[in-house]
Amino acid sequence: MIKKFDKKDEESGSGSNPFQHLEKSAVLQEARIFNETPINPRRCLHILTKIIYLLNQGEHFGTTEATEAFFAMTRLFQSNDQTLRRMCYLTIKEMANISEDVIIVTSSLTKDMTGKEDVYRGPAIRALCRITDTTMLQAIERYMKQAIVDKVPSVSSSALVSSLHMVKMSYDVVKRWVNEAQEAASSDNIMVQYHALGLLYHLRKNDRLAVTKMLNKFTKSGLKSPFAYCMLIRIASKLLEETEGGHDSPLFDFIESCLRNKHEMVVYEAASAIVHMPNCTARELAPAVSVLQLFCSSPKAALRYAAVRTLNKVAMKHPSAVTACNLDLENLITDSNRSIATLAITTLLKTGSESSVDRLMKQISSFVSEISDEFKVVVVQAISALCQKYPRKHSVMMNFLSNMLRDDGGFEYKRAIVDCIISIIEENPESKETGLAHLCEFIEDCEHTVLATKILHLLGKEGPRTPSPSKYIRFIFNRVVLESEAVRAAAVSALAKFGAQNDDLLPSVLVLMQRCMMDSDDEVRDRATFYMNVLQQKQKALNAAYIFNGLSVSVPGLEKSLHQYTLEPSEKPFDMKTVPLATAVITEQKTEIAPVATSKLPEKLAPSRQDIYQEQLAAIPEFQGLGPLFKSSEPVQLTEAETEYVVRCIKHTFSNHMVFQFDCTNTLNDQLLQKVVVQMEPSEAYEVARYVPAPSLPYSQPGSCYSLVRLPDDDPTAVSCTFSCTMKYLVRDCDPNTGEPDDDGYDDEYVVRISPCGDPSETALPIGRHVASSSLAFSLPAGGPGGDRRRPHTEGPEAQLRSSLGGGGRRVREGGDVRAVIGPDAGGGREQHRQFPGDAAVRAFRQSPGEQELPRPLPRRRVPRGPRRAAAGAAGAGGRGHHAGDRAEQRGDGGGRHPGLRGLKSPAADLGSARPGFHFFFFFLLFLSVSTQQRSHTSDVIKL
């Protein structure tokens, strides 16, 4: 690329770039004159400029050659030429990361920064800080402190900005300069003020109280710098958001008062801050909007742009507030800056009346080809919103969209249009035919596989139900003839759907399928053969199962399961039923399983939480061979947030084992913990098979240790267990600043205080809190093997229920074996996840008469419900209230089983009496309730 331009340059004969034919090696050769005495400042300056120019052009310098040039350059400090010296500073900064041993210039720079020449001092500080690391910083700390409060503004500013850069690297050192920064903040110079404020905020941003104090001080005293005002407004609005302060707070008054500042920059910042505030009323918005309205007629394009963009924002939430500006916005729709015009039009589309839509659409279509893709997407979004507002206008919109679809544009833009058309089709049945026709036309010439497959899927879904489905067949079959494999495969699937739903089309579809069976691609042939055979059966049930219902499992989950299966080959064929279902309804995911389509959309297939855990656990050698992960619980906090070690627990259930994952965080900066293990003492038939310690826990870096518990496989009734847990580790004291640990450490223990909780995903506080005040009650939600042991295939509403129940149908096949005790547990867990959409349906299902005929559940030993369930039960349907009561009693009983444990002194008392983090023991109990049966629906007797 560069070469090409160079050639063009030569051809045009301009040849005026003195740096045009620079060769790195030649320049480095020239750099030797740095060593000549006396120094020739002009020539040296020229060579330094060449070096910096080359670096700026992206020329790569090797370490050796850079170091060589750097060392030669250091000689130039002998010259007193001002520009040359300044260029030396620049070279130092540019080479700081390339050359070795840059710190040799430290002393020269320190001399300059404390010298008499003010011109040198600022730049010298900045260069010095660029090459200084944490250890060296302490050596220059004194100079930095002096420089921050220096009365020369450039020196002070440079020191402040450099300190800000160094905060990332050595926060603790820079923190000590707060007082100096405070002093600098009251400087008369506007930039010094701004930089001091920035540094102060950066040092204090984690301390809300300090920030509030600082804000109070500066908002009262008033600042001179518009930049500093902008900064203050941002801090204030952030604080308002965090504290959820009402709009009567002094901070809001401050922001509002800034609307009357004499600098446009500040006024705009304040207006934009108000607009971005959540839940702002129209009255509060009014002053901000009127300021923005004034800006709309500014001669400065940037100001108009800023104003319109912000108004566009307002219009999304409060269209009525912007109506006042409609006239000004009208003037902007012909603005020569197309970005401004686009924003003005889209804003008007949101605020204007239905009658103006046609006019605006006409206006925007006149220049839509001139604007950038980003703004085109904005336009499409505005249209999409408009269609929801004025459904009657859909024909205008559809026309416009189809025109846009024909224009050139990137993928994002096309996708926005296609999405918009699809949403219109879904909302407006009348627009379906025109919409589908436009989309058909689009896929005739579509270079984006993803979009083509998506549209084909839509055609397959919607097409058969239109009055004349036959006309779509031609478009679809054209794809089979002309397109790439992924699209062909999608087209075959779409064809099959037509054949399945329209009996009169079936013969023709079968003919087409036959042709597809000769395709060159495996996937296409496979699909065609498969659908051909299904269609020939002419059975509705088969069609429903294999043609209409696509893949309902989560794709990352499927990938994991298959991988797992290939790792452990077994006689059994792979069972699709073991794959977790897709948790969210992601339509794109279901569309086509064509590999190309999915691989192009990796961001869509975000793995679920459970997939992440599975991956983490699979990486631990000790946990190889546990089989697939059934279910991971929500994390449960075992400690309070302010304790010295924060521990939370996540249970992972496998077929024969459970893995307890303890996420520990060390919050003491003078300690390093090593070999951290949480020892668990089970009370019943369970045994702890293995501990995996966290090798080291430095300050504030979370680490995980694991305990592997084998579930008893001889006693199916051993469904609950209580564990008492102690965290054991090796403590090594360390220096809080450097993190260097002492050589020797000592063993110690810590018993985690437990806040009793159920599943934190529930907001209702568990009843168990009162009953078992320092015990942790876990409940493994359990589904019974008999949950729905019935006909494997059912149709109608029941099938629907099964799908909403998730694991329900699956349990049937796993029942009988004790292993299934845990298996269904996983299913049950999933069921919990899924409860939200159809909780009522699930309940109804359980109470259905068919359910009563289920095999009697085994007597249970412990209530299989977590306290939260009890709470939910108590709060919920009255019919289940008495269960909840029973359970609460039981819970009380459960807690009472360990009176000794509960009698231990409270952690708070310990905290007071001992040095934090040492020698206290408390226990936590894990009520591990694993039940073998479906619970709650029948009036089964609860036995202990």
Added chain:
Amino acid sequence: MDSAALEPSLYTVKAIFILDNDGNRLLAKYYDTGLYPSMKEQRSFEKNVFNKTHKADNEIAFLEGMTIVYKSSIDIFFYVVGSAQENELMLMAVLNCLFDSLSQILRKNVERRCLLDNMDGVFLVVDEIIDGGVILESDPQQVVEKVNYRADENPLSEQSVAQVLQSAKEQIKWSILK
């Protein structure tokens, strides 16, 4: 287009660059290392920006999720890039300061040849205005004072005689070749 409000920070400027009228880079500084880390990405970004902006002098554009303010003078283009949520007027202040300082240093000859001849001064000016993404100074007068750089007044100094000869040679060479 933009989501949450901006985290209060002094790091305002993401990048600053000067291009010639073919879109070639004369100077470029990227302050946010996460943004276009490789030279190739930087070049393609510059190219994209140039293509979208060089035709109409519109002062402001929104590209690749970033706010870009720009200005042209004869045959060079100045660009200042900030995040989507950034206060456009702050970016404008930087751009104006850059332009005014350079125009003073270059004695109003803000064009490619003159800029390249005084590249050292240009580097210093940019260094005085922005330091690692933080606006260091926004008043052109202050910048010029701090840089204390003057474009060559006397073109007949010892060094430039050689340069003049050199360029004369080049001119002749090209006229013959043509």
